[in-house]
Amino acid sequence: MMRAKDRLIIVAAGCSLPAVFLLGLEFASRNGWVNPTFLPAPSAIFATFAQIILTGAFFAPLVHTLTLLFVGYSIGCIAAISLGVLMGYSRAIYNLFEPLTELIRPIPKPALLPALILFLGLGAPMEITIVALGSFFPVLINTVQGVRAVDPVMIDTARTFGHKSPAVWRRILLPASAPYVLAGMRISLGLALLLVVTSEMLSGNGGLGDAILSAQRSFLVKESYAWLIVLALVGLVLTAIFNWTEKRVAFWQAPQAQ
Amino acid sequence: MTQLVADNETQGLSGPKRSVSIGVRVRNSRASGVLLVVLILCAWELSARTGFVQSTNWPPFSTVMATLVVDVTDGELLPLILSTLWRLARGYGIGFAIGIPLGFAIALLRPVRLVVRPTIELLRPIPIPAIIPPLIFLLGLGDSLKLSSIAFATLFPVVLNTIAGVMAVEPIYDQVAKTFGVSRWTALRRVVFPAALPFVLAGLRTALGLAVVVTVVAEMIVGQDGVGYYLVSMQFAMRAADMYAAIVLLTLIAYLLNRAFILAEGRIIRWTRLREASGDAS
Numbered sequence: 001m002m003r004a005k006d007r008l009i010i011v012a013a014g015c016s017l018p019a020v021f022l023l024g025l026e027f028a029s030r031n032g033w034v035n036p037t038f039l040p041a042p043s044a045i046f047a048t049f050a051q052i053i054l055t056g057a058f059f060a061p062l063v064h065t066l067t068l069l070f071v072g073y074s075i076g077c078i079a080a081i082s083l084g085v086l087m088g089y090s091r092a093i094y095n096l097f098e099p100l101t102e103l104i105r106p107i108p109k110p111a112l113l114p115a116l117i118l119f120l121g122l123g124a125p126m127e128i129t130i131v132a133l134g135s136f137f138p139v140l141i142n143t144v145q146g147v148r149a150v151d152p153v154m155i156d157t158a159r160t161f162g163h164k165s166p167a168v169w170r171r172i173l174l175p176a177s178a179p180y181v182l183a184g185m186r187i188s189l190g191l192a193l194l195l196v197v198t199s200e201m202l203s204g205n206g207g208l209g210d211a212i213l214s215a216q217r218s219f220l221v222k223e224s225y226a227w228l229i230v231l232a233l234v235g236l237v238l239t240a241i242f243n244w245t246e247k248r249v250a251f252w253q254a255p256q257a258q
Numbered sequence: 259m260t261q262l263v264a265d266n267e268t269q270g271l272s273g274p275k276r277s278v279s280i281g282v283r284v285r286n287s288r289a290s291g292v293l294l295v296v297l298i299l300c301a302w303e304l305s306a307r308t309g310f311v312q313s314t315n316w317p318p319f320s321t322v323m324a325t326l327v328v329d330v331t332d333g334e335l336l337p338l339i340l341s342t343l344w345r346l347a348r349g350y351g352i353g354f355a356i357g358i359p360l361g362f363a364i365a366l367l368r369p370v371r372l373v374v375r376p377t378i379e380l381l382r383p384i385p386i387p388a389i390i391p392p393l394i395f396l397l398g399l400g401d402s403l404k405l406s407s408i409a410f411a412t413l414f415p416v417v418l419n420t421i422a423g424v425m426a427v428e429p430i431y432d433q434v435a436k437t438f439g440v441s442r443w444t445a446l447r448r449v450v451f452p453a454a455l456p457f458v459l460a461g462l463r464t465a466l467g468l469a470v471v472v473t474v475v476a477e478m479i480v481g482q483d484g485v486g487y488y489l490v491s492m493q494f495a496m497r498a499a500d501m502y503a504a505i506v507l508l509t510l511i512a513y514l515l516n517r518a519f520i521l522a523e524g525r526i527i528r529w530t531r532l533r534e535a536s537g538d539a540s
Binding site for chain 1: 287288289290291292294295298315369372373374375376377380381382383384385386387388389391392394395396470471474475478479486489490492493498501502504505508509512513516
């Protein structure tokens with residue numbers, strides 16, 4: 001009984017801030033305290049949002065964005081984990097690639113977009129490349145650290161008990177470094193989403209980033225806010241899926257600080 | 259103090275120094291990696307010079323660096339660099355001036371935590387460039403739009419790390435402070451704040467990297483000046499060497515800012531530890 005009441009208080013408190021904000025905005029917009037042309041009433045924005053959802057207008061841009069994100073993120077993560085494991089495991093490989101990595105890593109990734117546009121044009125290859133590049137480095141750094149953090153005694157023990165290299169990899173190195181790799185993949189996911197939206201904005205070839213910027217350029221104010229809601233939902237759902245997966249893949253690891 | 263920071267630097271890269279044989283030293287050196295970088299740059303230079311890659315988009319490396327030097331020294335880029343840095347500093351400053359107090363309030367006051375934290379969790383996954391188009395309607399194309407985006411991006415890592423840092427303060431510190439009859443405000447200032455500082459700084463460092471990225475994005479999408487805008491203009495003008503020079507420049511800015519932050523961070527946290535160790539807190 002008490003716990004149900006506590007939970008109610010928590011939910012009510014959490015909802016109060018968005019509710020007050022939205023109601024205040026609705027009121028201000030209807031009474032003309034703010035210019036409804038530039039800041040439409042939330043109810044009008046939600047009506048447009050519902051229209052985008054119900055007519056299925058959200059579908060093509062959403063699929064476009066998610067496809068680019070998924071392909072680019074997968075390429076970036078797989079490449080980074082592969083190289084990261086090697087660099088973490090072998091000192092020689094680490095020494096070979098470390099200077100190159102440190103040279104490319106500090107590039108603010110959106111700055112590469114104009115160069116990539118020159119080479120790859122405005123289409124999907126350019127967008128996938130930038131997402132993959134952006135995803136690559138956080139995962140690489142974390143994977144190297146993760147593999148290095150594995151207690152050598154564990155590896156030696158496994159060897160002593162006659163485990164061959166593949167088993168050592170599968171049973172010890174990969175599981176023990178998984179929490180680090182996932183922490184890197186979490187950073188990369190946020191960056192990948194940022195980059196896919198930016199590249200779609202610059203290329204204007206479809207996708208949610210293109211939709212939101214086109215709406216702004218055509219002065220479709222309500223649509224522009226409605227697409228922002230769509231993008232926020234995409235971010236929320238992807239984060240939720242990531243958290244859900246992380247809990248199952250690295251369940252032995254205590255939750256990490258941000 | 260300087261030496262201690264320097265020691266941390268070397269340890270961060272290759273661990274504590276041990277006396278090793280020459281063979282091991284050669285194997286552990288980064289010579290192979292530096293050689294790889296040189297080879298790649300040579301390949302870039304040669305492929306452009308010999309016409310192996312025939313493209314106006316592919317100027318030799320030396321041309322890019324020469325262009326960078328010329329663009330900076332003849333004063334074409336200098337005002338743009340300053341405008342980008344000034345924009346970044348203001349947006350970042352607003353972000354952390356809001357973020358740190360907000361983080362403390364959320365961590366220390368349960369009512370604030372209950373009311374504000376869910377909203378933060380709700381807003382955090384928004385891809386930051388997406389807020390730019392709607393904000394254009396509210397703020398126009400000027401600097402306030404860019405500053406808001408940069409501040410928005412800075413806010414989340416700072417708030418979340420501040421919360422984590424304050425929550426991670428050993429309760430015993432607070433109890434000791436109470437036992438000695440220290441006022442709530444003094445305890446906050448001299449016990450909780452220094453103890454949470456390493457987390458806060460980690461958040462600020464993450465935020466700095468993100469703020470640079472968002473500054474570039476904002477300048478690229480709705481630019482009127484700044485290096486990000488210059489970069490896109492050079493792409494449109496097909497002046498490839500200037501474009502690459504701008505990329506190198508932005509990379510240098512990002513790298514140097516990060517380095518400077520790490521140096522400052524080392525000093526600040528060192529100071530915190532010294533104070534703690536010498537029992538200076540009241």
